[in-house]
Amino acid sequence: ECGHISLPASTVRLGDSITASCTISPNCSHLGSEAQILWKLGTELGPGERQRRLADGSQESTITLPPLQHPRALLSCCLRWENTLQILDQAELWAGYPPAAPHNLSCLMNLTTNSLICQWEPGPNNHLPTNFTLKSFKSRGNCQTQEDSVLNCVPQDGESRCSIPRKHLQLYQSMGIWVQAENALGTGKSPQLCLVPMDVVKLEPPTLWAPAPSPEVAPPQPGCLLLHWELWKPSLYIDQKCELRHQPQLGEASWTLVGPLLSQTLQYELCGLLPSTAYTLQMRCIRWPLPGRWSNWSPSLILTTAQQ
Amino acid sequence: ECGHISLPASTVRLGDSITASCTISPNCSHLGSEAQILWKLGTELGPGERQRRLADGSQESTITLPPLQHPRALLSCCLRWENTLQILDQAELWAGYPPAAPHNLSCLMNLTTNSLICQWEPGPNNHLPTNFTLKSFKSRGNCQTQEDSVLNCVPQDGESRCSIPRKHLQLYQSMGIWVQAENALGTGKSPQLCLVPMDVVKLEPPTLWAPAPSPEVAPPQPGCLLLHWELWKPSLYIDQKCELRHQPQLGEASWTLVGPLLSQTLQYELCGLLPSTAYTLQMRCIRWPLPGRWSNWSPSLILTTAQQ
């Protein structure tokens, strides 16, 4: 090896300084053995603090660099040769911070993809390549005991979310979950969640529509609307309750909430409305009485009440 | 094993007939050993031609099926038991044709994806699961010799195209390419192409625009337009010629072709046009004088000639 830079570490905290040494072997420097070793950091060029001749005839220069202000810098060890600057070795210097603890970790059980999808806030940029891993273990009760090995879920590049497939889940048992961030300067851990996948199930909204007018079905009273809804099919096995909201299409009218509504209803008559007025209607449902998460509001259904 | 259907093959030609036999072991049929074996093909139910007792006490029935008219049929070997029909074994029968030779094989070298993309016509549906493989070998001259092993390119499911990545290509050497179709009844081979990847390079169209009016540049004469074009950047290393076409925006006017145009021109004055008329202009280029494929026409540029 012609020239070799050695560093205590290639990653330091921003603002820290670092001492480097460069050794140039005799067979490399065609110059007299007294050639001066020069250091180049970014665009700054200069000698080291100390240069000495080692027993084997090679030259060693040592330098204490100024506090690093940029996340990335190139340090070169050079020699002057026939009035050109010769680069003999180069080292990449990274500077940043240990990762902050990720926060706002939250998870939802998605019955469409049949996976538990967790997301988090990565925290401030620490300027260093940082790996995030969603870690989880099967447990009981309030996750004090670890029932089997920790599962690692590695997110797609740069994403702050990860999804744990069904085969790694016990839907009705507690599991401990946290996010670990790791870079060259350390590790950051989010607070640990303890949850049961089915208790964070988020349903798709129900389908809401008006039954087609037919002889058997009496038309709605004035100021009333006839409604029908159907639960999202993949969630039929889950007991749920629902909520309806309606808003007349009149200027700045606000929503009126109606609920809880039983999820299994063939026909519902909504009354107390203004006659011959167009209403926007939406519905959402939630697992109940067991815990769950509200679905989004269904797409709007627009119906107009009969004249007085 | 309770009952076992044996077939000479599970795939035959459409319209062919097949002879099957079913053997029912004594320990399976709780009935007297003389129970009659019945065959069920689709919804048709009936006995075989011959049923005999084998040395080991099991019963064997043989049946010659009518010519198969459907690509897929289920053949069941059954017994009557406590006046229910018991299925003891079931075999899937496939009927179709050997694959036709794929045709219209053509390839283009794509410099964006840096791969040779070939496509073909699979030929008529043979009703059987059929695998297509694009096969190629490096060669010289007119592909009479095979320089190394055959490369297999397996298309995505159901697609009639495959792309050979750069690392498997010698861009300036001949290669032999063909498509092989294979199913349970045989193999079909397309005619072999012999091509040099770079000779089938298809470029992206050039960028065409009108230079911004500026003091240094004299405005175009009446009936003329000032044009500027730039070759597609990734193809700058390739000598090319280009063609321009223009069409006045007047009813059913046809295109007028101008070319060949040198690919390296800073400024071009197109004359012989009608004054104060809007023209649609497009350009395309091709590797030249070495062989290549015309690029698509560039997006239209619409310019209006000055008044008289």
Place this chain on the structure above:
Amino acid sequence: PLGPASSLPQSFLLKCLEQVRKVQADGAALQERLCTTHKLCHPEELMLLGHALGIPQPSLSSCSSQALQLTGCLHQLHSGLFLYQGLLKALAGISPELAPTLDVLQLDVTDFAINIWQQMEDLGMAPAVQPTQATMPTFTSAFQRRAGGTLVASNLRSFLEVAHRALRHFAKP
């Protein structure tokens, strides 16, 4: 035997009822696909083969309305589910089209068995030793796995109907 049903936590019973409905839905999906894809729509056409294959059927005698007994019923429910876990595993390789449906069913049956076992442990009713899996029938052909699947799905349906009635009884306030 233990007192009235109320000694079981209501949330446990509600979870079990939900799991019964979930496994019923999975089982129905498997039966429906076996029928559409392989024309195996009637388990009664496969009784003879079932006998020959020796497909075991777990007992739920302590869950039947005539002899309803909480601890016995939970034990039988767990060991029955454990047995179905093994049977569904033995059906692996049933067919590419059915594999995803079979996987979901097996995962849900396993979850249900674990939920019951852990609740029994919490209530100090769990048997001293986890049950060991009985010897499973060997399915020597794709057809036998599909026929076995039709029979197992049908038996599981009846098993779950009895379990559902018992759990609903326990859940009554």
